[in-house]
Amino acid sequence: xxxxxxxxxxxxxxxxxxxxxxxxxxxxxxxxxxxxxxxxxxxxxxxxxxxxxxxxxxxxxxxxxxxxxxxxxxxxxxxxxxxxxxxxxxxxxxxxxxxxxxxxxxxxxxxxxxxxxxxxxxxxxxxxxxxxxxxxxxxxxxxxxxxxxxxxxxxxxxxxxxxxxxxxxxxxxxxxxxxxxxxxxxxxxxxxxxxxxxx
Numbered sequence: 001x002x003x004x005x006x007x008x009x010x011x012x013x014x015x016x017x018x019x020x021x022x023x024x025x026x027x028x029x030x031x032x033x034x035x036x037x038x039x040x041x042x043x044x045x046x047x048x049x050x051x052x053x054x055x056x057x058x059x060x061x062x063x064x065x066x067x068x069x070x071x072x073x074x075x076x077x078x079x080x081x082x083x084x085x086x087x088x089x090x091x092x093x094x095x096x097x098x099x100x101x102x103x104x105x106x107x108x109x110x111x112x113x114x115x116x117x118x119x120x121x122x123x124x125x126x127x128x129x130x131x132x133x134x135x136x137x138x139x140x141x142x143x144x145x146x147x148x149x150x151x152x153x154x155x156x157x158x159x160x161x162x163x164x165x166x167x168x169x170x171x172x173x174x175x176x177x178x179x180x181x182x183x184x185x186x187x188x189x190x191x192x193x194x195x196x197x198x199x
Contacts, residue, residue, distance in 0.1 A: 038185035043196035052182015054078050056189050060198040072097035072194050076186040078178055093178055095187060097194055104152060106131060107144040114141050114166060121164040125154030156184040
């Protein structure tokens, strides 16, 4: 039963991405527009900017620290919305700067169809990043992990990423692609925004 539900939900997400993928790939001069928007982000920036397929969102204050983990006040965000209920978020991919070293960290918000300590694989380029499911609530599960230099290089050079879910009872693995258009400029803009106190 659980595997059937997973298949239905992931099928809905995948179809939404499949039919909407064209709008995430810029037309001619699209890269110039991405660079122009990213360049508007100054040190201390607060607010929201759409940079390619991604949204850079910066608040005046960082969220409260969780244990010894301190998140930055900005995040780079991509969300999956069903066409019939665009206000609803089915899944979200976030990148944040974490800790004094400002290490780029991936945080995934996925439907509660996995379990705590399950491993998701996020692929970009020729490699993948294994991210553990850290917490599950009624409506969502959160998975995440930091990127080392090799993973960061693959991320910033890849045209798309893929979230790969654990195998179901039949041994089948579902995977959901997401665009990376604008991710490099978005991360650069996030680092620039957090290089100074909020304006």
